[in-house]
Amino acid sequence: MTGNRRNYASPVEWLGAVRQDDAWLDMKEQLETSTDADIAVHREDAARRIGSGMVNEYWKIHRNKANRVELVVTEVWELESLTLPKLKLQAIGMLTMEWIEQNCKTAKMHGTRKENMPSKQLQTEEAEPLWAKLREGGFIVAGGYALAEGVSNNQAAYIADCIAVKLSIRNKWKVFEHLWGLRNMAQLAGTWRETGKPPARADEIRRLLK
Secondary structure, eight states, rough: OOOOOOGGSSSSHHHHHHHHSSHHHHHHHHHTTTHHHHHHHHHHHHHHHHSSSSHHHHHTTTTOOHHHHHHHHHHHHTTTTTHHHHHHHHHHHHHHHHHHHHOOOHHHHHHOOOOOOOOGGGSSSTHHHHHHHHHHTTTTOOOOSSSSOOOOOHHHHHHHHHHHHHOOOHHHHHHHHHHTTTTOOHHHHHHHHHHHHOOTTTHHHHTTTO
């Protein structure tokens, strides 16, 4: 592959080349031999590769389209500030998400699961603006409280921690584990605290929940 757009007749042709590139084929091989725990890590890595810029915005806009990756690449193809090496990494992130959604039962459940009834602590006047911002940011489903498609468990723990600080919720893990049907959220939070490496899009989450 080259880094010159002129060598490709269209963004779809370029994406076809990415699908045949060793970088994606190696990633696909890793996915095909992954455990459920590995898939969770790959999902978070994919979200990090997609990033929080223009590509991510179109990724959210086209979330219900079958040819989602092609649509996103076409939308950003003419952006001069977006180099093809950078777009290639983001495309691999999107292809990873696409593969997980199409091949993993747990991922499909994650994308469609219903939330439990939120506790009163999460339905106050102070809480609702936070939920509204998270919905706008694509972290929470529209009109509800469930995690949106592509939000990792690590990101969920980070969101829960930020909301708990904002609303002074003491029993936060019990509250959010019940809401989202997750387990071991305290351990997830402990991991990124110990390593000093917060989950993908942590800066965006912090900005939304200021």
